[in-house]
Amino acid sequence: MxxxxxxxxxxxxxxxxxxxxEHLLEKVEYFVAQSEQWSTRAAIEALLDVVAITARADIKTELLKEIDRNLSTLARVRHQPGVDPAxxxxxxxxxxxxxxxIHDIAGQIGSNARDDEFLKAVAQRSSIPGGACSFDVPLYxxxxxxxxxxxxxxxxxxFADMNPVHDAIRLVLSLARTSATPRSLTAEGGFFQEALDNQAPAQLLRVGVPEEWPVYxxxxxxxxxxxxxxxxxxxGSRPVPSQDDIPFRLTCCVF
Structure with a gap:
């Protein structure tokens, strides 16, 4: 294949x-498992990015809304033919x-890291290029x-109060990604467009491109x-639109 x-x-x-x-939490998990100092730095950088995102948005509420939406969708299809009850x-x-x-998280997501004085000092210096090097933050x-x-x-x-968030996001995105069957299509002259069904709004598009094609x-x-x-x-130069007929697979994830 x-x-x-x-x-x-x-x-x-x-x-x-x-x-x-998901991208940042996976980055934390990957680098925290490594023993090198550079890996620990990479894990903390990703952790600080998570802290920044969770400070700007109410991720707790958004996750609970998405889980509730998924549960309502499943309740509607429960008795449809072909549904496996188990x-x-x-x-x-x-x-x-x-x-x-998510409900068990006390307070705002990321508060364990957000309220830590050590991480506050690292975050403050990290906003400067090279600002978190050894002579700038000797504590680090x-x-x-x-x-x-x-x-x-x-x-x-x-990371403790982020683990339930990671589990929930993984589940929600997994359900979305597997909610539809990929279609094999061709982008004629390198271009493809399609209308979406307003009655079943898509959440996510997934485009699969054969590895042998040097395009994205x-x-x-x-x-x-x-x-x-x-x-x-x-x-060495700017990307250019492909004029070839590109075979690809498209999944419109509606769940």
């Missing part, structure tokens, strides 16, 4: 925020557990020289229509 690159494009602000948080109950149970985890340098077990324990403490999609869209322009990457 041909390997493909997957490109995603959110069609509303809620999913846009969830995708950004699989449906498993998904509903996962959503209920995710909602309970001291922290990075501690044994990895000690560094991980501290990060786990800051630029996607623009909203709840009514979207377009895809395939671009060819040119080393």
């Amino acid at each position: 041909t390997q493909e690159m997957i490109f995603e494009h959110p069609l509303n602000e809620r999913i846009r925020t969830f995708l950004r948080l 699989a449906l109950e498993e998904v509903v149970g996962g959503l209920d557990k995710a909602a309970a985890g 340098h001291h922290f990075l020289t501690q044994p990895i077990a000690q560094r991980r324990a501290r990060i786990d403490q800051w 999609p630029e996607i623009s869209g909203h709840k009514n229509r979207f377009s895809i322009r395939f671009m060819r990457a040119e080393p």
